[in-house]
Amino acid sequence: xxxxxxxxxxxxxxxxxxxxxxxxxxxxxxxxxxxxxxxxxxxxxxxxxxxxxxxxxxxxxxxxxxxxxxxxxxxxxxxxxxxxxxxxxxxxxxxxxxxxxxxxxxxxxxxxxxxxxxxxxxxxxxxxxxxxxxxxxxxxxxxxxxxxxxxxxxxxxxxxxxxxxxxxxxxx
Amino acid sequence: xxxxxxxxxxxxxxxxxxxxxxxxxxxxxxxxxxxxxxxxxxxxxxxxxxxxxxxxxxxxxxxxxxxxxxxxxxxxxxxxxxxxxxxxxxxxxxxxxxxxxxxxxxxxxxxxxxxxxxxxxxxxxxxxxxxxxxxxxxxxxxxxxxxxxxxxxxxxxxxxxxxxxxxxxxxxxxxxxxxxxxxxxxxxxxxxxxxxxxxxxxxxxxxxxxxxxxxxxxxxxxxxxxxxxxxxxx
Numbered sequence: 001x002x003x004x005x006x007x008x009x010x011x012x013x014x015x016x017x018x019x020x021x022x023x024x025x026x027x028x029x030x031x032x033x034x035x036x037x038x039x040x041x042x043x044x045x046x047x048x049x050x051x052x053x054x055x056x057x058x059x060x061x062x063x064x065x066x067x068x069x070x071x072x073x074x075x076x077x078x079x080x081x082x083x084x085x086x087x088x089x090x091x092x093x094x095x096x097x098x099x100x101x102x103x104x105x106x107x108x109x110x111x112x113x114x115x116x117x118x119x120x121x122x123x124x125x126x127x128x129x130x131x132x133x134x135x136x137x138x139x140x141x142x143x144x145x146x147x148x149x150x151x152x153x154x155x156x157x158x159x160x161x162x163x164x165x166x167x168x169x170x171x172x
Numbered sequence: 173x174x175x176x177x178x179x180x181x182x183x184x185x186x187x188x189x190x191x192x193x194x195x196x197x198x199x200x201x202x203x204x205x206x207x208x209x210x211x212x213x214x215x216x217x218x219x220x221x222x223x224x225x226x227x228x229x230x231x232x233x234x235x236x237x238x239x240x241x242x243x244x245x246x247x248x249x250x251x252x253x254x255x256x257x258x259x260x261x262x263x264x265x266x267x268x269x270x271x272x273x274x275x276x277x278x279x280x281x282x283x284x285x286x287x288x289x290x291x292x293x294x295x296x297x298x299x300x301x302x303x304x305x306x307x308x309x310x311x312x313x314x315x316x317x318x319x320x321x322x323x324x325x326x327x328x329x330x331x332x333x334x335x336x337x338x339x340x341x342x343x344x345x346x347x348x349x350x351x352x353x354x355x356x357x358x359x360x361x362x363x364x365x366x367x368x369x370x371x372x373x374x375x376x377x378x379x380x381x382x383x384x385x386x387x388x389x390x391x392x393x394x395x396x397x398x399x400x401x402x403x404x405x406x
Contacts, residue, residue, distance in 0.1 A: 054225035064224060096239040099232065119326065122319070123225055126232030163224050 002082055002090040004136055010156065011098055011132055016105035017124060019158030020172050021045045021113050028159055028171065035150040035161060036063070036169035043171055044162065047116035050172045053162055054123065063164040070147065071134055077141035087140065095133050102128035124160060131155050174370060179304045181250045194366045195303045196253055198373075202294075203244035203258035208270040209287075210237035211260075216273070217280035226327070230280075233323060236316045243309055250305070269351040281331060282344035284324030285395075286388050290355045292317045293384050302371045328395045342397055350402045352388070356381040 019028075024043050032041040044050050053059055078087055106124035110116035131151050138146040154161050160172040176191065178184050184192060214234035221227040245258045269287065274280055295317055298310035331337035357364060357377040367373035375383075385399075392399050 051225065054228070055223050057223065059224060061224070064227065068219075092238050093242060095235050096242045099235045099239060103232075119229055119323070120225075122232040123228040126228035126230070126235065129235050130228065130231050 001093075002086055002140060004090060004094055004139075007132070007136055007139060008094070008097075010152070011101065014152075014156035015158040016102050016128060016155060017109035017158060017160060018105075020047075020109050020160060022158075024171060028154070028157060031150055031154055031157070032159075032161065032169050032171055035147060035154060036164045037147075038164060038167060038169050040168035041171060042168050047110060047113055047120055050160070050162055051117055051120055053165075053170055058165075059163060060165040067134065067147070071137055074137045074141040074143055074146070077143070078137055081140060081142065090140075091133060091136060094136055095129050098132045099125060099129045102132075127160065128155055176370060177302050177304070181247075181305055184251060184303065190366060191303075191370050191372075194363070194370060194372055195306060196248070196251060197363060198298075198367070199244055199248045199251065199306065200253060200258055203241055203248055204260055205267060205270075206237055206241040206244060208260060208267070209291075210234055210241065212270045213274050213280060213283050213287075214238075217277070220274070220277040220280060222277060226277075229323065233284075233320055236320070240313055240316070243313065247305055247309055267351075267355060269348065269355075272348075272351075276340065276344065278331060278337070278340040279344040279348065281324055281327040282341060282348055284320055285328050285391065286324070286345065286349060286352055287355075288317060288321040288324055289388055289391060290352055290384055292321055293380055293387075294355070297373045297375055297380065300371070300374055306372075325391065325394070328397070332395045332397070338396065341395075345392065345397055346400050349388075349399050353381050353385060353402055356384065 024032075024041065029041045033039065044053060082090075103121065103125040106121045106128070109124070110121050131148070134148040135146075135152045138148045151161060154171070162170040162172055164170075176187065178187050178191070178195075184195065187195075214230065214237045218227050218230045218234065221230045245255065248258045249255065274283075292314070295310045295314050298306055299314070301307040301310065328341060331341045359376075359378050361377050364373065364377050368376070389399055
């Protein structure tokens with residue numbers, strides 16, 4: 001097993017989805033600009049608004065594809081640093097553990113704000129687990145200051161970065 | 173038939189060898205097949221999902237499937253099964269459906285709609301298992317399996333709204349359906365006989381297969397889909 005203690009601790013202490021719908025702070029906006037590489041940051045204030053953005057066929061997937069390219073490159077580096085089985089087992093067990101935690105947090109947030117589709121709780125949990133997985137891969141690869149650090153910090157601050165489309169990053 | 177009930181992993185040590193072997197086979201089978209499913213279908217499907225919503229939903233489903241593997245592997249480890257027997261490549265042949273890499277989003281939706289229904293039936297049969305750690309694991313897994321099948325239904329409902337989407341989904345059903353009834357094993361399975369003898373499982377393979385075909389036909393019909401005829405399993 002690969003030691004991921006500091007990341008596990010950060011996951012446990014994060015404020016998953018606690019700030020959904022709240023006004024954006026200067027800190028949120030600054031972090032979102034670093035993560036998205038954009039000048040515009042917009043807020044959505046409700047689950048239905050978030051769902052509409054995420055389900056729109058016009059929402060760009062370029063940012064998703066960029067992150068996937070980066071993840072694959074970092075994963076290839078991580079595979080050079082550790083035996084395949086140890087790497088795979090560590091990532092699988094981490095995401096399983098995180099998945100259960102963030103799923104509960106997403107359900108709490110959905111109950112608090114109301115009007116969330118049932119599947120959206122799974123979507124939120126999937127996005128948060130993916131963020132942790134991406135950061136774990138980056139750290140195992142030895143990548144410092146990757147974009148996945150700022151993405152995780154947005155989640156840790158209770159936000160949910162929904163994606164980048166039309167030159168702006170959308171935060172819930 | 174026997175009245176043996178094994179409430180803990182510790183008690184399993186005192187169970188007859190045939191019972192221990194039977195339980196081990198089931199745990200190994202579930203651990204491997206959950207992993208194959210996640211690797212061959214769920215994880216690759218993320219790339220095919222058409223929107224961020226569908227991608228993250230698929231991420232969560234993939235993680236839950238990996239999580240099922242982790243749960244079964246964890247139980248196996250407690251039972252003393254070596255880890256290498258619970259991952260692919262250790263000699264246990266995978267189900268034939270896992271030999272066909274996923275090519276489209278519609279194929280994934282068809283698999284969730286129908287293959288996850290098959291998985292539900294397999295897990296249902298363990299809900300009354302006399303080995304309680306396995307029964308409890310099945311109970312923990314069942315809500316997630318039901319959600320995965322619902323995922324298949326929800327995206328089927330989306331796809332069939334457009335004639336071309338419905339045609340692509342029907343084509344995927346036609347391609348994958350023939351492999352699914354084989355999930356339930358042979359009609360004269362010695363393993364199944366032993367599982368039922370010890371009430372580890374409840375139904376014969378043929379009973380489960382018949383129930384599966386009936387339920388799959390009903391769920392497919394809800395979306396205007398049909399299932400191709402399949403030759404009887406051996």
